[in-house]
Amino acid sequence: MNNNYIRQAVTDTIIKCHISTFPIDCFNILNRFDYKVCTYSELQSRNLELYKMCVSYSEDAFRIGNMHIIAYNDKKPPKRIRFSLMHELGHHILGHKNDTPENEEEANYFASNILAPRIAMYYAKLKTVADVSELFEISSSAAYYAAQDFSEWCNEVCQSGMHDYDRSLYAHFYNSVYNGFVYSIKKCEFCGATVYNEKMPYCKGACALHDEPKRTPMFDVLSADDRKVLLRLENNWLYDF
Known part of the structure; x- marks a missing residue:
């Protein structure tokens, strides 16, 4: 198969x-x-x-x-x-x-x-293999394997468009409150509010203790043209699923 x-x-x-x-x-x-x-x-x-x-x-x-x-x-x-x-x-x-x-x-x-679904990796905008490992709780070798396949997934989307299974996943993880793809849902440890797509378990603003540290970019898998194609597709996915 x-x-x-x-x-x-x-x-x-x-x-x-x-x-x-x-x-x-x-x-x-x-x-x-x-x-x-x-x-x-x-x-x-x-x-x-x-x-x-x-x-x-x-x-x-x-x-x-x-x-x-x-x-x-x-x-x-x-x-x-x-x-x-x-x-x-x-x-x-x-x-x-x-x-x-x-x-x-x-x-x-x-x-x-x-x-680690590839579309979730895309929306998470992960910067390093270590980030992939941390977010999805997989080993470094599994994260590296996922990153390599993520490159293939990106190329497929750029060349052939969105597959039906990705459309289904986008619809499944789309959250109308967040108004976008949600890959992480936590409860703020201080106020109990729902926190979407944040690395730390507290909401931004009054509950935030510090800014997230800067990270070094990792796998630059796409050319500038491919980035533009994916961005255009991403804008379409929001309204077309």
């Missing part, structure tokens, strides 16, 4: 699970698909045979489809765990039956896109 098919599957999952902010709650998403999630440590103490089977297949995570269980290695870093969980969900959503290199690549691509 091609990347556009997987991106459409990601979009359908995001909408079905009512995902409204990033980073996503991986455990909640798996619960919506009726998966029981447990750690390798829990599995080792409860069912040693099943535990040995899981670790023999993967040191990160394993999906036991007939039992609707996803087990993961709780000794791995949290960001890696998040990717592993969405990788296993990718196998489920994409209907994989066999353990093949192609299926593994497809599950990786699914995980990357549901954790």
Whole structure:
């Protein structure tokens, strides 16, 4: 299956699970698909045979489809765990039956896109790979992979226009109060007001403690002409979804 098919599957999952902010709650998403999630440590103490089977297949995570269980290695870093969980969900959503290199690549691509949808990366105006890692709570290597694919996504949009799945995502994340694409929703820690698309959990103005530090620009993936094309498309997306 091609990347556009997987991106459409990601979009359908995001909408079905009512995902409204990033980073996503991986455990909640798996619960919506009726998966029981447990750690390798829990599995080792409860069912040693099943535990040995899981670790023999993967040191990160394993999906036991007939039992609707996803087990993961709780000794791995949290960001890696998040990717592993969405990788296993990718196998489920994409209907994989066999353990093949192609299926593994497809599950990786699914995980990357549901954790950090490219259109969300675009509207977040992220400056560094570290910013991608921080906002979406993914590892540096996963953030770098997403940044590379983001470049491809930008080129596709510039050349062919907006895909239907991106239109659906734009409509899903468009917020009439904010009057734009919302990729982050927080509550101000001081006054309780809803904070949209801000790095820190407090609203600007009286609650702001300091200005956000300046950041060094990162991946300049677009030419000046391509930037103009995307800006024109962006203006259209606001009124045409």
